[in-house]
Structure formats: structure tokens, C-alpha cells
Amino acid sequence: MKRSLFKVLIVVLLIFLPVILHQTYRWMTALPKQITIAAGHPEGRYHGMAVQLKAMLEQRLPVDVKILETKGSLENLELLRRGKVDLGFYQPGTEYALAAQKAVKQAQPKLAVRPADQVCFIANLYSQVLHIIVPADSDIKSVGDLKGRRVAIGDQGSGDLAASLPLLRHLQLNLDQIEPAYLSYQEVEEQFGEKTLDAAIVTVGIEAPVLHELLETGNYRILEIPFTGALTRKASHFSEYEIPAGMFRTQEPIVPANNLQTVACGAHLLTRESLPDPLIAEVTAIILHQNFSRQMRLNELFAAGNEFAQDNQGFPLHSGADHIYNPELKPFLNSDFVEGTEGIRSFFVSMLIAAYLLFRWVQKRRSKAKEHRLDRYIRQLVDIEKKQMEVDGNNQDDGPALQRLLDDVTNLRQGTLEQFSAHELNEDRATDAFLEMCHALSDKINAKLLGWKIDRMGEKISKL
Structure with missing residues (x-):
């Protein structure tokens, strides 16, 4: 009788096991009710893409998206590491470049990354081009004339500052040889208008509003960066880039007047490893969709697709993004499901084995205790x-x-x-x-x- 009851219990457990595992899978892969995107300055291009991504995510998923304004790439990275945000835009090389600057290092102490929740890569969105902008009537004709001038090199903790520092080292200009101004884009425009700023080093996408607002007026021009090949060797996150003539203004004065040599780096969208695969897969699918790249004027992403999106990662690829980039490699079981149910499966199997061994032990004890037939x-x-x-x-x-x-x-x-x-x-x-x-x-x-x-x-x- 007892042996039959034990068999019935085993059968019942096996029948309900798929239900238990299914509910566990739904719990482990459930989407968060709200996510936060670290988006940088309101006037920057990061912020505009965050707004578009928010609209498309809320349209596709039952998720509320919050946009957090930050000072730039370094703060975005630290917020991701703290678990304060779920998505963040980042300019590669920022952390390394700013680590050498004492003031920034003190203001932004390096945090220990939790091994179980590290920062992961989703996509490379566009090239952030380095521009040295000066007033059209300025007597600054080349980068050598920046010495002794008041130059905006980016806000503290921003990607602009991270790009300006290796550029100044390449030009053999110390911060003591110029008057550095740590300004936002809005402050750059205001101080250019007040004629209290001699030059600005701005690292943004070629379609960034701040560039067009300044350069389409014809009141400003761009300086060429010499020896760009040497600069890309010194700072590996940079690549050579050419701004075509007339990119910002085709009427006199043409801006730039000729093809202009400069450098560029990527613009990455990052996340945390602990975010569920379905959410990150949806984010990646939105980023790679041609409607998104067309609306946000991400011409490189629109033309090259996956190849450009996966370029120069710098962080491990999130498994949810990998499902989109490599759908043929997608496992039969979702990785979140496998990871989430591993403990339950091990516990369940261990309990079955323990119950069987206990049953056999009790059976032997009873057979020894009672008289043999x-x-x-x-x-x-x-x-x-x-x-x-x-x-x-x-x-x-x-x-x-x-x-x-x-x-x-x-x-x-x-x-x-x-x-x-x-x-x-x-x-x-x-x-x-x-x-x-x-x-x-x-x-x-x-x-x-x-x-x-x-x-x-x-x-x-x-x-x-």
C-alpha cells in the first residue's frame, strides 16, 4: 500500500513538473515594469535617441521608460554599474581617458563591478566625429594657434572631455598652455555668442543639432586635425574620418570649404547583464530596424546594418542582443530559463534521489526487522x-x-x-x-x- 502511494506521488510530481518549470520561466523572464535610460545632455544626440527608443519600446512592450539626464558617458557607465539605470549611451575610451585626469578621478571614483551583473554591449549606433570649431573671423588658422586661448573641451565626465584630452596630447598642448573651459553644448553656444570663447572641441555625430545650429550660420569654421593616422595609433578607440566639403553649408562661406581630415569614435548603447533577454532582444531589434536608423539619421547603421552595429564592442555582448545578431545560434531553451531553473532542477532531482535512497533504506530495515517468510x-x-x-x-x-x-x-x-x-x-x-x-x-x-x-x-x- 505504502509503496503504491509513493509511486502515485512520483507520478503526480512528474505531471506537474512542466507547470512548475513554466511558471518559473515566466517569473525569471518577466519584463520589469519600468526601465531607465541614461541619456546625457538634453541638447545632445544621445537624448534624442533615448526619446525615440522610449516611444518605440512603450509601443511594443508593457514597460514604462524613464529618461535620465546626465553629464555624459562616464556618469552613464557608473550609473549602469551601480544598477541605477538599465540602458545607457557611452563613448568608448571615456573611462580610460578620464582616469588620467586627477579632478575627474576624484569626482568619479571607480566602482567595483559586481561579477554577477557586469556591463554589457548592445549596439554601436553611429560615429562621433571630433570637431574643432572656431569663429569664422577668428585669427586661429590652425590647431597650433590654440595655445593661450580659451577652449571648451567638454563638460566634466563627458565623452567630449574624454576625446579632447588625447587630442590635446597629440597636439602637444598641456592644459596649462590653454585656458580650458568645461562647458555643456548650450554654454558653448552662449559663450560663442558673447565672444568669450575662442574655440570648442566637440565630439558628436555629424547630424548633431549643436553642429548644425553653429555651422549652418556661416559664422564658424572647422579646423583640420594634422597627422590623424598617428592619433589613431595613440588612441585606439579613434578611427580616421573625413568630413566632406559642404557638409554643413553649401553656400558661401562653404563649411567646410574642403574635405576635412579628422577622427571619430563609436557611440555605444550599453546595458546590464541581469536584464532579461526578451527585453534586450527587443531593444536590439528596434535599434537594427531600418525605420529607427532612418528616423534618427543613423546613416552608417542604415547602410552596414549588423556589421556596423557590432563594431568595436569593448564590453561583452548581452545574450539578448546575441539572439538578434545570430538567430541561427539561438539555443532551444532560453538562457534565462536554463539559468533560472538550474537550481530548481538540481534540487528536484536531488530530492528524488534522496527519497528513493531513503525508501530503499527503510524497506531494507523493515525487511531485516521482521521475520523472513x-x-x-x-x-x-x-x-x-x-x-x-x-x-x-x-x-x-x-x-x-x-x-x-x-x-x-x-x-x-x-x-x-x-x-x-x-x-x-x-x-x-x-x-x-x-x-x-x-x-x-x-x-x-x-x-x-x-x-x-x-x-x-x-x-x-x-x-x-
Whole structure:
């Protein structure tokens, strides 16, 4: 009865196991109710893409998206590491470039990354081009004329500042040789208008509003950066870039007047490893969709697609993004599901094994504690053996007694065999021992009985 009940419980558990695993999977892959995007300055291009991404995500998923204004790439990265935001835009090389600047290093102490929730890469969005902008009527004709001038090099913790520092080192200009101004884009425009700023180093996408607002007026021009090949060797996150003539203004004065050599770096969208794969997969699909790149004027992403999106990662690729980039490699089971249910599966299997071993142990203890089914027959066999020991076969009346004992052994053996099935006889070693004892005792009695018969025959012969 108890064994049958145990089997029924096992069957019930196996029936409900898929339901338990399904509910666990839904819990592990459930989308958060709200996510936050670190978007940089309101006047920057990061912010505009964050607004568009928010609109498309809220349209596709039951998720509220919050946009957080920040000072730039370094703050975005630190917020991701703290777990304060879920998505963030980042200019590669920012952390490394700003680590050498004492003031920034003190203001933004490096945080330990939690091994279980590291920062991951989603996509490279566009090229951020380095521009050195000066007023059109300025006497600054080349980068060498920046010495002693008031130059905006980007806000503290921004990608602009991270790009300006290696550029100044490449130009062999120390911060002591210029008057650095740590300004936002809006402050750059205001101080250019007030004529209190001589130049600005701005690293943004070629379609950034701040560039067009300044350069389309014809009141500003761009300086060419010399030896760009050497600069890309010194700062590996940079690549050579050419701004075509007339990019910002095609009427006189043309801006730029000729093809202009400069450098550029990527613009990455990052996330945290702990975010569920379905959410990041949806974000990646939106980024790679041509409607998004067309609306946001991401021409490089629109033209090159996946190849450009995966360029120069710098961080491990999030598994949700990898499902979109490599759909043919997508595992049969979702990685979040496998990871989330691993502990439950191990626990469940361990409990089954433990229950089975406990059941077998209890069963053996009980079988040892209670009398074996053969015990009664063995005692009867021992009694018969004791009786045959009392009959030596030498007396006249020993023959019938030995025959009765032999019949008793035969009847006992037959009665025992009737109580056991063929399977039990094959499995239970005790039955083998019992049968061997019966055979041995029968042989003893037969030997005595044979001796008794020989004696009787000898007596008859001697009388003849």
C-alpha cells in the first residue's frame, strides 16, 4: 500500500513538473515594469535617441521608460554599474581617458563591478566625429594657434572631455598652455555668442543639432586635425574620418570649404547583464530596424546594418542582443530559463534521489526487522535434522522412522516452493540456501536409510 502511494506521488510530481518549470520561466523572464535610460545632455544626440527608443519600446512592450539626464558617458557607465539605470549611451575610451585626469578621478571614483551583473554591449549606433570649431573671423588658422586661448573641451565626465584630452596630447598642448573651459553644448553656444570663447572641441555625430545650429550660420569654421593616422595609433578607440566639403553649408562661406581630415569614435548603447533577454532582444531589434536608423539619421547603421552595429564592442555582448545578431545560434531553451531553473532542477532531482535512497533504506530495515517468510520453514527443517540425528539406522525400527523423516523433508520442500513465485526464487538468495539445506538433509537421511536396508538384507542372507 505504502509503496503504491509513493509511486502515485512520483507520478503526480512528474505531471506537474512542466507547470512548475513554466511558471518559473515566466517569473525569471518577466519584463520589469519600468526601465531607465541614461541619456546625457538634453541638447545632445544621445537624448534624442533615448526619446525615440522610449516611444518605440512603450509601443511594443508593457514597460514604462524613464529618461535620465546626465553629464555624459562616464556618469552613464557608473550609473549602469551601480544598477541605477538599465540602458545607457557611452563613448568608448571615456573611462580610460578620464582616469588620467586627477579632478575627474576624484569626482568619479571607480566602482567595483559586481561579477554577477557586469556591463554589457548592445549596439554601436553611429560615429562621433571630433570637431574643432572656431569663429569664422577668428585669427586661429590652425590647431597650433590654440595655445593661450580659451577652449571648451567638454563638460566634466563627458565623452567630449574624454576625446579632447588625447587630442590635446597629440597636439602637444598641456592644459596649462590653454585656458580650458568645461562647458555643456548650450554654454558653448552662449559663450560663442558673447565672444568669450575662442574655440570648442566637440565630439558628436555629424547630424548633431549643436553642429548644425553653429555651422549652418556661416559664422564658424572647422579646423583640420594634422597627422590623424598617428592619433589613431595613440588612441585606439579613434578611427580616421573625413568630413566632406559642404557638409554643413553649401553656400558661401562653404563649411567646410574642403574635405576635412579628422577622427571619430563609436557611440555605444550599453546595458546590464541581469536584464532579461526578451527585453534586450527587443531593444536590439528596434535599434537594427531600418525605420529607427532612418528616423534618427543613423546613416552608417542604415547602410552596414549588423556589421556596423557590432563594431568595436569593448564590453561583452548581452545574450539578448546575441539572439538578434545570430538567430541561427539561438539555443532551444532560453538562457534565462536554463539559468533560472538550474537550481530548481538540481534540487528536484536531488530530492528524488534522496527519497528513493531513503525508501530503499527503510524497506531494507523493515525487511531485516521482521521475520523472513522462510524462517518458519527453516525452523521446521532444523527440527527434522535434529530428529534424524537421533536415528542412526542400526535398529530394526529405524527404517520406517527414516522414511517418515525423508517424506517430511520432501513435503516441506514442496510446500515452500508453492509459496514463492519463479521471480522470487530467482531474486531471493535465501531460497537457494534453503533448498540446498533440504537437499543436504535428504542426502543424509537417504544414506542412513540405504545403510539400514543393506543391514536388513545382510540379516536375511545370514539366515539362509
